[in-house]
Amino acid sequence: MPRSQTTQTPPVAHFRRSDDPDWHWLESRDDPQVKAFLRAANRESDAFFAPLKALEDALYDGHLARRELKVTGLPTTLERFRYWSETAADADYPLWWRQARDGDTAPELLLDLEARSQAHDFLELGDMAISSDEQWLAWTEDASGNEYFDLYLKRLPDGEPQRLRRRIGPDLVWAEDNRTLLFTRYDATQRPASVWLLRPEDDHCQKIFEEADVEFWVGLGKTRSRQWLVLETASKDTSECHLIPATAPRTAPACVRPRETGVEYTLEHRDDVFYVLHNRDGSHFRLDTAPVSQSDSWTPLVPHREDVTLEGVDAFSWGVVVTERDHHEAQVYLRVIERSEADPARNAAGAGGLPGSRLPLPEAPCSLALGDTPDFHTRKLLLREESFTLPVRWVEHDLDSGEQRVLKTQPLYGDLQPDDLVCRRLWAEGHDGERIPVSVVARADRLGQVPMPTLLYGYGAYGEVLDPWFSIARLELLSRGVAFAVAHVRGGGDRGEPWYLAGKLEHKENSFRDFLAARQALVAEGIADPERIAAYGASAGGLLVGASLNLEPEAFCAAVLDVPFVDVLRTMENPDLPLTTAEYTEWGNPDEPAVRRRIRDYSPLDNLTAQPYPSVLLQGSWHDSRVPYWEPAKLYARMTELDSARGPVLLRTDMAAGHGGASGRFKAWRDNARQDAFILWALGRDAV
Template identity: 60%
Template sequence: MKAQPPNATAATQAAPATTYLRQDDAAWHWLEERDEPAVRGFLDAANTQTDQWFRPLDPLVERLYAGHLARRELAVTGLPSRLDHYTLWSETAADADYPVWWRHPNDAPDQRETFFDLEARAREQSFLELGDMALSPNEEWLAWTEDTQGDETYRLFIKRLPNGQAIPLLDDIGPELCWAEDHCTLLFTRYDATQRPDSAWRLRLALNTADATASVEQEQLVLREDDPEFWIGLGKTRSRAWLTIEAASKDTSETHVVPAHTPHVAPRCYQVRETGVEYAIDHRPGYFYILHNQGAKHFQLEVEEEHRSGSRQVVIGHRENSTLEGIDAYAWGLIVAERDHREAQVRLRRLEFDGDHRLTLDAALPCSPGPLSLNLGDSPHFDDRVLRLREESFCSPSSWWSLDLDSGQRQLLKRQPLHGDLMPEDLSCRRLWAVSHDGEQVPVSVVCRKDLADQALPTLLYGYGAYGEALDPWFSVARLELLARGVAFAVAHVRGGGERGEPWYLAGKLEHKPNSFEDFLAARDALVGAGQSAPDRIVAYGASAGGLLVGASLNQSPQAFCAAVLDVPFVDVLRTMENPDLPLTTAEYTEWGNPNHAADARRIGSYSPLDNLQEDAWPPVFLQGSWHDSRVPYWEPAKLYARLSLANIASPALSNRVTLLKTDMDSGHGGASGRFKAWRDGAQQDAFILWALGLADDGDPTAPTTDTPAR
């Protein structure tokens, strides 16, 4: 265990816990009483204690922050996107938190004009998060939703482009928006009492182009979902022929379609839901394409004539060693995303239309060698034959390419610029395979400085492992500050995520959830066994459901890590899942289980971090929460902090153990909304990590320095 920085005394450490201790509630459930003044007092005291602890590290935080800014291009211009009438792009000034959107007529590039200034709107708020932006099909009106608290409750605005006033239309709605093709109908969602998007609504607007005014002509319910485990999502096919309304749970889905040009028509259910069956549809004139897992656990692709149900034919059948993840339909055919289970890698494949609806499967689209993330970029036109691709890896920043389907030519459009002493060619990335408790091979990605690749390095181990989310390779400028100081960054691709396809997800949920924790610990041991990581210098990092992963792993093997960072961590799993009135709870039953069933309650209780807390054994920990977080309430990290702090008081051996809690009182689950505050918060996290790894006294870092833009 590392020594504390000066002035972080045991008395300072203990103050919040001792001041607010209630003998009648050792579990600290009273912290859930948001309106009680003592709750704010507790969080404020913990924040003060954290500020005091960090004071000796403030110079390091500033160096990390300045180094981060110096490495990146602060003035950012987005790639232009050519629509029917205008070409659009965004620009973020070097000293701005938010972008400004611009446009010019397609035939007049010199006539550029601002049409949406999010930076100006943010100046009026302490928090601002854009939910969705939706441009009307005729490109004359912009609708958007924004959250000004962080609680993911949104307000709808509309404006005449380019310079009409922002007109508020609705409050307390969901983030999603979708225009119909009649140019005056807008679809949106509403929440139920648990903040579940349970309904889709149609808003018919009276739009006056001449005087740039807008008002609501009619508001009508389109579809309501009564099952508390399902939520509603909106979409539109690239063909612009159909609006889609999806009702989905974690393992079952049902899609309803509405003609986009006649949105007043009642929605038609495409395929009635069947428990455990997920499907998605896309459209080309005359045909629907259905990606589904009915009798095909890794999904298969079928086609059906648009107005002739029961005419389905298999396009790509089920395969054991790959999962079909998505389809994008164009006039000429499809782009299919498939994930190779063995390589834990996504490939994009092209299916070309040839004659009488015969599709031929071409080779994978050309991409750079090695593990990387390959995504289809923005291509709004249904008949586009020049696609945009986005690539990035753990070593290389994002690159955007154009791919001409006719010539096969790839052209680099943009690459995220880097500055300073650490370039992609100076980095090394490798993949290890950890052997978990049951013999399963778990991929572990590691990136470090190339000149240190053969050494046992201090290491930050990151994991998530839930909802089938795949931690595909991603680049981080902030990470360079750790790498420059000799830290390795590793990712444990544990079961419960989607890195090795649908089977990987299923093997880490419900009754298989403990596999995630075993995999994370196996990844840690594999790093040590391969000589990549120093055994006594590994910090664990988990956010949200990743906080559950790290918390459960610490309870199981607290000596495995020298410290941990838990950001908005889901650690009071059993109690949260027992409360159906909380946001997301009922929708999560198919992920964790329903504690109304005794077997599920026992299983969740067997790993829920707060229900199995090893108070006397945890290493130093930096906990973070957000006051307006509707996904993981602030009280979950607060309870963990309180119980660890009490253990510090009770045991002289723990009197110097560092237990910190920082609660952002102005944000939600995603943390700070402005990029500069988010980067500064990240620099504080990194300072804690470096301290825990014994690298806090790094003097002048190898990273370049710069003056911080005035904020």
Template identity: 40%
Template sequence: MHGDPRSDDWFWLRERDDPEVLAHLRAENAYSEAWFAPLAGLRQRLYDEMVGRIQEDDEDPPWRKNGWWYASRTRKGAQYEEHFRRRGAPDGPEQPLLDLNRLAEGKPFLQLGTFKVSPDTRLLAYALDETGGLDYTLRVRDLETGADLDFLVEKTAGAAWAADSRTLFWLTQDEARRSHRLWRQRLLDGSPAVLVHEEPDELYWLGLGKTRDERWIVLDSASKDTSDLRVIDAARPEAPPRLVLPRRTGVEMALDHRQGRFYLLINDTGRNFRLVETDAADPSLEHARELIAHRPEVMLEDVDLFAHHMVVQERDRGAQRLRVVDLDSGETHHIALPESVCAAGGEINAEFDTSTFRFAYTSLVTPHSIYDYDMATRVLTLVKRQPVLGGYDPAHYRSTQIMAPAPDGTEVPVSLVWREDRRAGTPQPLLLYGYGAYGHPMDVYFSVSRVSLLDRGVVFAIAHVRGGGDRGRTWYDAGKLAHKANSFDDFVACAQALVERGWTTPRQLIIEGGSAGGLLVAAAANRRPDLFRAVVAEVPFVDVINTMLDESLPLTVGEFLEWGNPKLEADYRTMRAYSPYDNLRAADYPGYFLRAGLNDSQVPYWEAAKFAQKLRALKTNEAPVLLHVNLDAGHGGASGRYDALRERAQTLAFMLAMWGLAGA
């Protein structure tokens, strides 16, 4: 291709329906289990530790909508949550909505997608995936009787109710799982479904939502770098969608509504977005009023709009901020967050006319927390902090952030956390995590399972490499397409800095990433196999060129704007320089533990399976190469909470064994 000879000895592993392929995957799992057999006691201890830290009987803080308080709970021993609501007050009479444990009976996998209650609170539109392949089936339940209607749509991707509470809009997917059609149907009267809109361009996916004031149904059509918006009056569901602004290449936008005005988050004047408001009846950028201008150093990530306030989520040179604007007086202030290195963002805020803003908060040492903030009185109330049982005390742990110099001089942030009494100031085992793609920030977060590492003297670190959104949209641009090599350079630089500053040594350094993060760690290990003790790559995107040549796969065409199109020689040369599968060579490699899901529609299982085979054929040392394929799940692994903890216990056991800490 483009003058390069290409061959693939393991291409046959793509033939999922071939009995020999399934037999091969089962043999891989058996091989891994044999390697893990001596670690059975460690795996069980890790699992018991993690279960021992979670509050198994637990209930989420309720949220209010149309006179009802909605919540979910988990019960001890149950894999999934129960959804219910209470009328009038948080402690009012309880009505069950969905018990996912009952719905999961006899099924190895279950995941809830759409969960939308009609405005009159009688009907619930909900969607379930029973494969892990994002194969959602949409149903509607009558909440007065508890019975499902005679309504079922497969391959769906979102739903929204009209104001009449009988007309439902939903999206369906094509064979490549691209959401491309919007449908409408009036339920309960036998009316047929009507096709409302179709997106023919394979680069664009449809998304469906509703303004918080419930005035408008919003249909967005978005590629990786361009979007447009259409709206439907929720009170006139049979009206055709109305285009808000024409599509312009490179311009993205999002919309909400208040008092006859559209509030538009748009990046037409700069990559980090600005906020404008315009007449909803005749929207126009020419006559729009700019509320927040574009700023080169500050990413405007999101806006939560309410009747009298709005909350602006900003990222200022990597630091997250929540700014409250009083829309009546124009006064502005920031919500004071407890820690400087943290993650915070809006939670479920279903009501429009309220002064309460609910947000989620976490850090490397603080468990997931829910706060309510009164935007008028400026009173901050902790609603719930996720309990961590077993004696966890955040005072025993420390976190910090350092900067690592990339080869081009860019300073790359690295966040670290450790247990203070296990830190002697000398190199010690360290787990470095990264992602670096799609503009998604890899914010700091608390992990119950991570405590099992910290308590054994392991340091945990996150590399905030380019390609992610950790420092705004320009940080993303600097790590995609022709600039993708920056992501790998950054990650290696972070690892090198941790070694040079005495945090760890190459023999003590393990790296981990999933999906595009699996690409990151595998590419880094190809570049510097001497720098790492082991690699954990979960559902890893490692066969870049072959995948991007196959336009029948769900994500390929849309991903041309993220990775490039290998049919174009310049893009091919860029990919050829980093694609992990194509750059394996004869060398001493770190140990590898790869995870995949047979039903994964985002990164097919065969990428990890082929990579494992080729790596074994080429490596020149005895480091283990292990592959585990979950035959009942997809991209996210096991869906049940206990099953997911068993998977994590296996991964941690691999790490501890590679560090020589299996007996710890």
């Protein structure tokens, strides 16, 4: 329904300020008119969705009917107990339980998030940490959506929770003395900038590390060997690790190797050896070993390769598991390297060949990852597998026999099962001749028969990978004859580190051109109906879609921009905002004139003109600290003033959520159903 056909005057007309044509006044959170404007826009959106209520309900009910609502998580075993979560069929949040490994005692309730959520409109668990003697549980939770967390402690199994600290970072780690807890604090811009040591028994608390460089964030970890606490400080392209003996947490952190601009490294530990994954001598990363006694002396184990990026390393008593990505296939693999192959003496002797072997894939393309495996000595790996057509499943892989056993599969009910779906991988030709992977999933009886209404999804920033993922909610679109496609554009990590580097900073425009090339490939292959293609992007994906609309506004019939990063230039010019300074290595520092011009040339808000934009649904969150609510709000206001769109421009702001949207699963599913109703309406598939 084009805006020209509506009878209501848009809220923009009532809230326009002649002295502020750019709507910057919306950034004044304390101005009561801001909330009034957002609520008026929500009412306008409600009026649009009212005729689609039956469709929204059908999507929501259909989604619930396809999934198992009562969910029991896969247990994780520590020294004495097995731990798992349970979510009741009518609950939004899980309960966490444990039971003695021998099963001779009754289960103990550790944490009831459903009960804790009753006092809040929003609740998100940040981190959970159980002491090594399994006598203490610490956790962080965010009760507003602004990503400030409070720290709680509980004596297990039934002690009363105590709130120890407010407004800290999410990360927690216990030292191996069972008395000391480490956590992070933010600076004034909500940057995790310091690490603190807390001894709950006497509330002794002291800062043990602080990162002064505003482009660097601090994180916490512990090696699987449980011998080292790891303090990692990193920007978008440089990192540095500091170590503390886990049994002596008051020891001053020791730097593994001083930072070098552009060099990223991470490490794991086994026996007297560190395994260091780094890009010091090649952008695709290599794996080295280093003696604990000389941690800055690195010897190659897995060499740098031109066609593979190494993404992670996990150490066990018997060797290591390396996560690697094949550039040609845009596919992730797990490489197992046994102790004899990972022996530093082997490297020094100059043994040739690539060590280890890859684990088999369930299908390709797919997602494959090492699951939660805290046991340092286990030879049975827990694998997490899924694809666009394969629901999530957890598989136990026996390293000794090579046998695999499925432990748990996400149940799926209803008339559309994995065998009814098909996935295809296309290769679009980019504006510069580059090959862009495009994944498509649809009903097997529809794909390739006639051009289909299509939803095209993209992200394309920070090196994030869009490996195949299964979505039960997506089945509601597929069942109605819609194809779902993913554009694996440059700026993401789908084809390794070079793919990321080719879509950031001065190469950012490649991301937008790749997205449009993916759209053209879907049409050229006869998959997508050119008149019925909708685009979806969230956060930095909102930038991707917003910039693409400015380049080719008639390429799509509709677009959903969820918490979209669309005011890029103004945000990057404000170092007081959360994230800004840490983002300079991703987008550039606009204090440099050439960088400012470059960002100005693609920032969606700065490039709006009176063009025939498609129907647009913009979604924001009041407590969002990553992409403030005012970015989608300003885009909505200025697009509405242009009055050139071919359909409605709508804004919905969740006044009780943060960057990730609603925290309760039922509200999140309801929001998804409303969003999908908009997509189906735009694609001409809105019949209930």
